Structure formats: C-alpha cells, structure tokens
Amino acid sequence: MEELTEDYEELLLKYNAALKTLETQIAILIQDYEFKNHYNPVEHVKSRIKSYDSIVNKLKSRDYDVTVENIENHIHDVVGLRIVCSFLSDVYAIVKLLEDSDQITVHTKKDYISNPKDSGYSSYHLLVYVPVYLIDGVEMVEAEIQIRTVAMDFWASLDHKIRYKFKGEIPNEIQENMYKCALDINDLDQKMVDMNNKMRTIIEDQEII
Numbered sequence: 001m002e003e004l005t006e007d008y009e010e011l012l013l014k015y016n017a018a019l020k021t022l023e024t025q026i027a028i029l030i031q032d033y034e035f036k037n038h039y040n041p042v043e044h045v046k047s048r049i050k051s052y053d054s055i056v057n058k059l060k061s062r063d064y065d066v067t068v069e070n071i072e073n074h075i076h077d078v079v080g081l082r083i084v085c086s087f088l089s090d091v092y093a094i095v096k097l098l099e100d101s102d103q104i105t106v107h108t109k110k111d112y113i114s115n116p117k118d119s120g121y122s123s124y125h126l127l128v129y130v131p132v133y134l135i136d137g138v139e140m141v142e143a144e145i146q147i148r149t150v151a152m153d154f155w156a157s158l159d160h161k162i163r164y165k166f167k168g169e170i171p172n173e174i175q176e177n178m179y180k181c182a183l184d185i186n187d188l189d190q191k192m193v194d195m196n197n198k199m200r201t202i203i204e205d206q207e208i209i
Helices: 005-037 052-061 068-074 088-099 150-164 172-208
Strands: 042-049 079-085 105-111 124-134 137-149
Touching: 005 042, 005 068, 005 079, 005 088, 005 124, 005 137, 052 068, 079 088, 079 150, 088 105, 088 124, 088 137, 088 172, 137 150, 150 172
Parallel strands: 079 137
Antiparallel strands: 042 079, 105 124, 124 137
C-alpha cells in the first residue's frame, strides 16, 4: 500500500467525485420522473466506494498485481450504486431513464432478471461512465449501478449473509433451497406487478366515472 498511497489517493479522489456526481444526477432524474408521472418508482438508493481490502482481494483472486492501473482496468465496481424499486416494471423504467440521460454513459448492460445467475440472483446491472470535472479537464470514471426490486434486494442481502458464514463450497442443500426461494421471490414480484396494474386500471375507471 505504501507505494500506491499517492496514486491511489488521487484515484480515490476521482472515484469519490464520480459517486457524488452519480448520486446527484440520479436524484434529479428520479425527482423529474416523479414530477412528470406523479409517481416515485424508487424505494431507496444506496451507494458506496469499494474498500481497499476488497479491491486487493478481488485483484489477487484474478491473479492481477495490485496497481492503480489494474484497479482502473479490472475492477469495474469500485464506485457502486444500488437503486431499489417498488415493482418489477419500475426496474425497467429506471433502466431506460438512465440510458436516456445525457450525464451518464451506459457501456454495458447485464440483465440478471431475464437471465438469473445459477444461484438464483436477480438484478439489472449497468456499467456506466460518469464525467468528473477536474483542474486538468474532464475524466470519464467507471461505476456500476444495480437496479432491483425490494424482494430481490431482500433475497440478495440474506443470500450474502448465509454464504458469508461458509468457508469453501456451499452445501448443495443450502444452494438448492436458496435457488427455490429466488424462484418464489420472482413469482411474488410478478404477482405484485399484476395487482398493481389492476389497481391502476380500477382507479382510472373510477376517475372516468
């Protein structure tokens, strides 16, 4: 870490600036969406800068030397932001909102909702570039945005805690049960969307009358 200190601190400055920019821009987009649609699709937003220890462990697990260059080139989620939505349909509305933004450049999309991971994990991931305005000019800094429902977030949080306790291979019984829970949660998400749509239709019909 001693050799990296100055360069890493400079990199960290850019990452922190990117996170602040991302938080501000997303807050504005959500407020604008709510104003125009009279509805806020977001339950809450969480953000973080990946810890140095986590960065080092990730680099070493991939057989990379711990350098600033490798951090920038191979660790794509140092800047991380999670948007938790009410309904499944809201996830895709937020994805489109971000894709259409002039301040955020989406370069990679991973739809783990349509194509869940083998563990059952579901979420929508975007890798984006955020402009950071420095003395020497503008730099595009990479960040990861995860968009998911409350139910998906609940599953992912508990899955992480359960797996964190195990060292080595997770027992098959645990993996199978977690996967089944993921399927139940995905089914619940769809049912909630259907009920929400029905309620909207009822409300619209009442307004017409």
